[in-house]
Amino acid sequence: MQALDLAIRNFAVAEHLLQLEQLFADAAQHQPSPDYVVKLCAEMAVPPGAALHHLKNSHTLVGIDGSVAVPSCLIATRGLDFLLRQAVVVSCGALESFIWDILRENALTVIKARGRRADATLRNITLTLDDYLSLEDYDDPDDRLRQIILNRFERGSLYDLAKVDEIMQILTVRNFWNQMAAKTGIADREIKSHLTELIQRRNKIAHRADRPDEGTPADQCDPHGLRPISRAWASSRVATAKAFAQGAAEVVSDAIQGLEQIIAQQEEQRLARQTIAPGEPDLFSFAETATDQPATAAASSTEPSTTIP
Numbered sequence: 094m095q096a097l098d099l100a101i102r103n104f105a106v107a108e109h110l111l112q113l114e115q116l117f118a119d120a121a122q123h124q125p126s127p128d129y130v131v132k133l134c135a136e137m138a139v140p141p142g143a144a145l146h147h148l149k150n151s152h153t154l155v156g157i158d159g160s161v162a163v164p165s166c167l168i169a170t171r172g173l174d175f176l177l178r179q180a181v182v183v184s185c186g187a188l189e190s191f192i193w194d195i196l197r198e199n200a201l202t203v204i205k206a207r208g209r210r211a212d213a214t215l216r217n218i219t220l221t222l223d224d225y226l227s228l229e230d231y232d233d234p235d236d237r238l239r240q241i242i243l244n245r246f247e248r249g250s251l252y253d254l255a256k257v258d259e260i261m262q263i264l265t266v267r268n269f270w271n272q273m274a275a276k277t278g279i280a281d282r283e284i285k286s287h288l289t290e291l292i293q294r295r296n297k298i299a300h301r302a303d304r305p306d307e308g309t310p311a312d313q314c315d316p317h318g319l320r321p322i323s324r325a326w327a328s329s330r331v332a333t334a335k336a337f338a339q340g341a342a343e344v345v346s347d348a349i350q351g352l353e354q355i356i357a358q359q360e361e362q363r364l365a366r367q368t369i370a371p372g373e374p375d376l377f378s379f380a381e382t383a384t385d386q387p388a389t390a391a392a393s394s395t396e397p398s399t400t401i402p
């Protein structure tokens with residue numbers, strides 16, 4: 094599933110941002126021993142005694158060429174929180190793209206299997222005359238139709254989880270959140286809460302640079318006057334969003350497999366009809382007609398007929 098593959102790559106970027114924040118968190122300027130500096134100069138292939146910057150925290154010791162300016166955020170209090178905020182933005186973007194990609198990827202299958210019984214969003218897709226005529230220019234009209242359908246589903250912003258419910262309904266997924274809880278091992282309430290918080294925080298970061306609302310007391314802001322954010326909070330929301338994408342891909346795949354079976358059966362019936370010789374009864378049409386008859390009509394057909402003298 095290409096939608097999931099792309100989402101996993103996007104989530105990897107968010108995870109790398111979290112790892113960088115953890116790597117350099119609480120780093121401070123440091124002056125190592127002269128012997129260490131001599132050996133480090135040799136390893137860096139710079140003249141002995143060259144100017145170097147050194148940063149150290151509880152698990153990292155970094156030597157930086159003196160000609161390179163050290164970003165102030167590396168040593169400022171909560172200076173690396175911007176990495177956490179960017180991880181929120183990236184992961185929310187990955188989630189947003191996944192939701193639209195999985196719809197675009199499977200919309201044609203839903204249409205072919207469900208036909209007029211498909212969701213109204215698909216039934217109401219309109220084709221221009223150019224779209225219709227262009228189908229004849231392709232060896233496989235389905236490929237062209239798929240492109241036309243995909244063009245009708247432009248990516249939109251994910252402002253809340255209502256769009257998730259809407260898209261899953263289009264893809265014929267039932268009891269979506271219950272299935273998600275079973276697939277991920279996370280309670281559906283927790284999934285919804287984490288994703289809602291992730292989306293809301295992304296919007297605040299994107300539109301207000303994560304500044305607090307007016308009137309927020311200063312003691313509820315970080316040293317830079319922004320909303321506080323922690324590694325634990327960001328990591329848990331990113332992890333939930335990734336688990337959601339993986340679980341949703343499985344849930345949708347299960348639903349699409351059922352639709353593909355319907356399409357295969359329809360194709361078998363179509364081929365069988367083509368082999369029926371003229372004049373022979375069409376058993377497939379008879380079977381379909383019989384199943385559409387009311388039960389009362391079927392019952393009445395079995396009653397013995399009586400003749401009035």
